[in-house]
Amino acid sequence: MQLKELKNNKPEKYTGISLVWHFLEGSKAYFLISIVAALAVNGLDMITPQIIRTTVDNVLGDEPLKLPGFLMEMVQAAGGVEYLKRHLWIMGLLIILVAICSALFRYWNTMFNGKGAERLVKTMRNRLFSHIQRLPFSWHMENQTGDIIQRCTSDVDMIKNFVSEQLTSVFRIVMMIILSLSFMFPMNAKLTMVAVFFAPVIFGYSAYFHSKIRDRFTECDENEGVLSTIAQENLTGIRVVRAFGREKYEKDRFEKQNNIYTNEWMKLCRILSLFWGTGDLISGLQIMLIVVLGSVFCVQGEMTAGEFIAFVSYNTMLIWPVRQLGRTISEMSKAGVSVERIRYIMNSEAEQDKPDAVTPDLKGDIEFEHVSFGYGDAKVLSDVSFKIPRGTTFGILGSTGSGKSTLMYLLNRLYDLPKENGRITIGGVDIADMKGEWVRRNIGMVLQEPFLFSRTIGENIGITQESVSLTQIREAAAIACVDGAVTEFAKGYDTLVGERGVTLSGGQKQRTAIARMLMQKTPIMVFDDSLSAVDAQTDAQIRQALKSKLKEATVILIAHRVTTLMQADCIMVMDKGRIAEMGSHTELMEKNGIYRRIYDMQMTLEEEVTADES
Ligand SMILES: Nc1ncnc2c1ncn2[C@@H]1O[C@H](COP(=O)(O)OP(=O)(O)OP(=O)(O)O)[C@@H](O)[C@H]1O
Ligand SMILES: [Mg+2]
Structure with missing residues (x-):
């Protein structure tokens, strides 16, 4: 083609x-x-x-x-x-x-x-x-x-x-x-x-x-x-x-x-x-x-x-x-x-910022205001409005294809939101008025399909930094719970990733990508389904480490597993490009809606699995 x-x-x-x-x-x-x-x-x-x-x-x-x-x-x-x-x-x-x-x-x-x-x-x-x-x-x-x-x-x-x-x-x-x-x-x-x-x-x-x-x-x-x-x-x-x-x-x-x-x-x-x-x-x-x-x-x-x-x-x-x-x-x-x-x-036109593009502090609240978006003709998001107060953890749950990743692409300015399709602001400033590179540098994102370069694990983790020490790399890796696995490799952080080196498991890859993002020390962090390939225990461990280390950061967690999200300050449930429900775990459980149904279903499944195993 x-x-x-x-x-x-x-x-x-x-x-x-x-x-x-x-x-x-x-x-x-x-x-x-x-x-x-x-x-x-x-x-x-x-x-x-x-x-x-x-x-x-x-x-x-x-x-x-x-x-x-x-x-x-x-x-x-x-x-x-x-x-x-x-x-x-x-x-x-x-x-x-x-x-x-x-x-x-x-x-x-x-x-x-x-x-x-x-x-x-x-x-x-x-x-x-x-x-x-x-x-x-x-x-x-x-x-x-x-x-x-x-x-x-x-x-x-x-x-x-x-x-x-x-x-x-x-x-x-x-x-x-x-x-x-x-x-x-x-x-x-x-x-x-x-x-x-x-x-x-x-x-x-x-x-x-x-x-x-x-x-x-x-x-x-x-x-x-x-x-x-x-x-x-x-x-x-x-x-x-x-x-x-x-x-x-x-x-x-x-x-x-x-x-x-x-x-x-x-x-x-x-x-x-x-x-x-x-x-x-x-x-x-x-x-x-x-x-x-x-x-x-x-x-x-x-x-x-x-x-x-x-x-x-x-x-x-x-x-x-x-x-x-x-x-x-x-x-x-x-x-x-x-x-x-x-x-x-x-x-083909290169990405260009507005001539008076700004680079404000991105520690403020994030707000999506009446955001609608589609790739080509098909509509993916319809009139989505929500607010994430600074320093909180925000969970997004929703069926596949409901537009969760798309929301994050828009936040990160990977796709530009057309003017008439709503606004996304951070600290009250429209991200469209900011420098694209600035936005990306301040929003750490672990993409749903993490990509690692054919370099060493250490280089992959430190890739966002000009110069970096092994201690810093290990610190980030420890929060991402991958340090243990890496040190077990014969060459440790010098192990090559990819065709000429080791093939990392899906979970190791995800955790290396998390460590890479953590190195950026951004005020906003997005984890797009980034804990899907790790077991529930590691999932909890990573979240615990993140919580204690990154108190200041605004965290957006996208997941299909309710347990990953249930401790978030606010959880948004997406359905076919619209917000179906929003609230804390307790509020949503009381509401008895989709969230409750998903929760009950996943819990029953887990109990069945545990029963089978014992
Ligand atoms: N680059 C693209 N071009 C065209 N359509 C796309 C593109 N990326 C995503 N879509 C479509 O947009 C819709 C929403 O996709 P999105 O990736 O945001 O879903 P999601 O909620 O993240 O799903 P999942 O839980 O599976 O990750 C889907 O129907 C998808 O097919
Ligand atoms: Mg997605």
């Missing part, structure tokens, strides 16, 4: 060209030197046929010498044509000298081009990554990770290759065409016309294929995106695949997509082969015609033998760039697709 199409009403920040220009910062000078060197190579390449022509016509033959003024003077000073006839090696030496100079410029051309290309790709990667980091959470939720990664790798490479291999050679191509024609025309105008006649044919031909090739490339790229997404999803979800014995299904799914992808490339190859094959035929015909007509003109005395040889050389020099232009056009379509795909990312 593809990234969503741009649906911007606002003017876009970058056009394709301005984006490439933006990326070229830091590499422009390199490309410029490389272009100048390429032009010098061109100029030198033009000289060799002239030396050959002079050798054939004037040194070996007896045609009168025709050279530009200063060259003529040089030849006269050296002893005239007669001298050259006696020292033929001079002509050979001249050719070698030109070749050496040409090689030198070619070296600079390649070297500076390479440097420019690497700089360019580095800038592209850095800028893309830094922009993606600043994109809203909702953007990341809407777009596929595999596809984003593909855009940051293949598409970036595609643009680099186009700029360094094609775009810089456009100058060389144009110069080559102009130079060859300016040498050909004075030699034989009629034959030049014949040579030029074919150029528009080849151009027209390229233009025709251009549109076809572009479409095919888009198909290929999109299918590659789907393929990487399948592979990426499959690898991250490998446990589920194994657990359900879905290997064959996944293999078939991958193979099917791989087939589609390969077929798209086959189609593309067919078009490209046709394009290049026919192109060869056309240029072959052109060369043949020039050789035949040139020979006729030679025989008729309209051209000398030397001019004929030089003309054929220049004609080859003309044909190459004309064909190359065709190639550049087809590459341009490929690169154009990649630029579009990267432009989508770069034009």
